Amino acid sequence: MLKYKMAGQGIFSIERSTAVSREVRDPFLEGNEIIEETIAKFHEDQSNENLIAVLEGIRTRMHADGHFVIPVVINEEDMTYSFRGINTNDGNTWNVVFTSKEEFEKGQPSQVISHFIDAALKACAEADVMGFIVNPWSNDAFMLSKELIQAILDADGGVEYSVPEDPITKELLADGSFLTRAVEICVRNNTELNELKLMKILRQSDVWVPCVALPDEKVEGRLNMVPDILEEDGKFYFPVFSTAAEMGEYGENFSRIQRNFMDTIKLARNNQREITGIVINAFTNQYIIDRDMMNMIEEL
Incomplete structure (x- = not known):
């Protein structure tokens, strides 16, 4: 039986018999009504179309960072847990x-x-069981076999919808590819959790800043590197890039310097123009860090 470490966001333990558990609100469960509704419709008419609707309902909630409530057996010694199973x-x-x-x-x-x-779903797909029974005590219980689980996972075609939770190390962030990947995922599926993961990655990432070299008016022979600013609809954005290659042809017109993202927040705030936000990878997978997000990143 597979065991899983009790760590990471979104995992918490509750006892049904305790009073506090009835008062705890779990926002990650909100929206699961779509799963319940499609399962109820499937029980009324077990057509292939309604079956696909159930799978799409689960997939939709999966992309929205939805949760399941899962009965587990917890090993207090090493803080691992295993899913509870039932025999049919x-x-x-x-x-x-x-x-x-x-x-x-x-x-x-x-x-x-x-x-x-x-x-x-991924854990169940690897476990020595037949699959999940969804809401087994309901009249609308649904047997989500491993074949159906795999169909849900395969429907994404290998495209990622969740920013990985890899331990953030210098080696992971070294070439900017992990940040590029995280930005692409957030553009594709901008959930609150993906946004939070991206902000944590940015705090420790170096980014590339396009600059213009201008003579220093006070010191002869010295050049100042002035960051470029992008304008759209009267709004100004401070551009940064996860890799130098992300600049494309645009970058050929500028000097490029690498700075920690936290430094670029300071540069954006101190710019002569009123900056609306920092734009990451403006010409590929554009993602805007507005002023509120800048504040949140600083406060993390």
């Missing part, structure tokens, strides 16, 4: 997930976690 009449074992605390509370008390749907 044919002798097969299935893991169990719920779309809400209300669905979970229809059954027996158990220790549970609230965890990301994508991570739960």
Whole structure:
């Protein structure tokens, strides 16, 4: 049986029998109604079209950083957990997930976690079980087999919708490719969690800044590197790039300096123009860090 470390955002333990668990609001479960509604419709008419709607409902919530409520067995010694399974009449074992605390509370008390749907699906796909039973105590229980799980994962065609949670190291960030990847994912799927992950990556990343070399009016023979500013619809943006290559032909007209992203926030704030935000990779996968996000990155 696979075991998983109890670490990372979005994972927490609650006991159904405790009073506090009834008061805890989990925003990651909000929106799971789409899964419940498509499953109910499938039970009314088990057509292939309605089956696909269930899978798309789960996939939609997966891309929105949705969670399942998952009963687990926790090993307190090493803080790992394993999914609880149930045996069906044919002798097969299935893991169990719920779309809400209300669905979970229809059954027996158990220790549970609230965890990301994508991570739960990938873990189940590797486990020695038949798949997940969604809301097993409901009249609209749904057997999400490993074949259906794989169909959900394959539907993305290898395209990433969640910024990886790799430990952020100098080696990981060295060539800018990981930052480029994170920006691309956020452009594709700009959830709050992806945004938070990107902000944490930016705090430790170096970026490339296009500059114009101008003579220093006070010191003869010295050049000042003045960052370029982009303008769109009367708004000014401070451009930075995850790699020098991301500048493309635009970069050929400028000197390029590499600075820590935290330094570029200071440069943007101190610019003579009123900067609306910092734009990352303006000519490929453009992503704008507005002033509010700049403040959040500084405060992390």
